[in-house]
Amino acid sequence: MPTYNDPLSEYITQHFAREDRALINTRQQTPEKGLPAINIKAEEGRFLQFLAAAAQAKKAVEIGTLGGYSGIWIARGLAPGGKLITIEKSAKHAGVAREHFEAAGLAGRVEVVVGDAHQVLENLAPQGPFDLVFIDAEKSGYDAYYDWAVENVRTGGIIAAHNAFRSGNILDPNINGDVRTTDNFNRRVAFDPRVISTIFPAGDGTLIAVKIDR
Numbered sequence: 001m002p003t004y005n006d007p008l009s010e011y012i013t014q015h016f017a018r019e020d021r022a023l024i025n026t027r028q029q030t031p032e033k034g035l036p037a038i039n040i041k042a043e044e045g046r047f048l049q050f051l052a053a054a055a056q057a058k059k060a061v062e063i064g065t066l067g068g069y070s071g072i073w074i075a076r077g078l079a080p081g082g083k084l085i086t087i088e089k090s091a092k093h094a095g096v097a098r099e100h101f102e103a104a105g106l107a108g109r110v111e112v113v114v115g116d117a118h119q120v121l122e123n124l125a126p127q128g129p130f131d132l133v134f135i136d137a138e139k140s141g142y143d144a145y146y147d148w149a150v151e152n153v154r155t156g157g158i159i160a161a162h163n164a165f166r167s168g169n170i171l172d173p174n175i176n177g178d179v180r181t182t183d184n185f186n187r188r189v190a191f192d193p194r195v196i197s198t199i200f201p202a203g204d205g206t207l208i209a210v211k212i213d214r
């Protein structure tokens with residue numbers, strides 16, 4: 001019985017997550033412009049686009065913009081008239097992302113907010129409730145970002161968090177530090193009665209939670 005692996009990932013990508021020119025340019029130019037090459041994979045982007053569409057998202061939030069690669073996928077899944085607010089602490093990263101959103105024809109649908117997400121989110125709360133929140137910034141912040149998201153998404157709203165598998169290190173019996181933080185976070189969400197949650201196993205694993213009425 002095959003388990004999820006690179007050839008199966010490639011199969012998904014080839015059939016469901018083909019990049020157009022704007023996505024290819026964003027992925028390639030982000031490191032060329034001096035940013036780290038730590039964007040999500042195409043299949044993970046397609047999954048986020050799928051989530052945005054399934055939620056008929058009009059109001060989405062991303063925490064951790066980098067060069068805009070994941071933001072393009074999310075913005076393309078929004079409902080008509082929908083908007084993505086993406087938060088980035090680095091002014092340089094935010095500037096590069098704005099160029100890429102513009103080039104993708106999405107400048108009108110995406111707002112890049114520069115600042116530490118913990119502060120920015122506090123100010124953003126009155127604009128909620130939100131339909132989708134994607135968390136992809138520093139791992140030590142995931143608990144706080146998740147709590148904000150559960151408070152500020154509507155019932156039926158979706159929360160997604162990147163790197164649930166930590167490149168497979170989540171299975172290391174001697175995990176510690178940053179990977180332990182992720183393991184604790186995954187376990188906490190798994191038992192959170194406010195949501196129904198799981199991990200979508202493509203790429204580096206996307207933890208997903210839908211807020212339920214209780």
Ligand SMILES: C[S@@+](CC[C@H](N)C(=O)[O-])C[C@H]1O[C@@H](n2cnc3c(N)ncnc32)[C@H](O)[C@@H]1O
Pocket residue numbers: 038039040063064065066067068069070071087088089090093115116117118136137138141
């Ligand atoms: C892994 S990258 C995001 C990748 C992006 N989501 C993508 O796939 O294209 C993480 C980003 O989060 C930003 N970041 C880290 N800590 C942050 C914070 N406290 N507030 C806002 N942004 C933060 C980093 O500067 C970096 O650009």
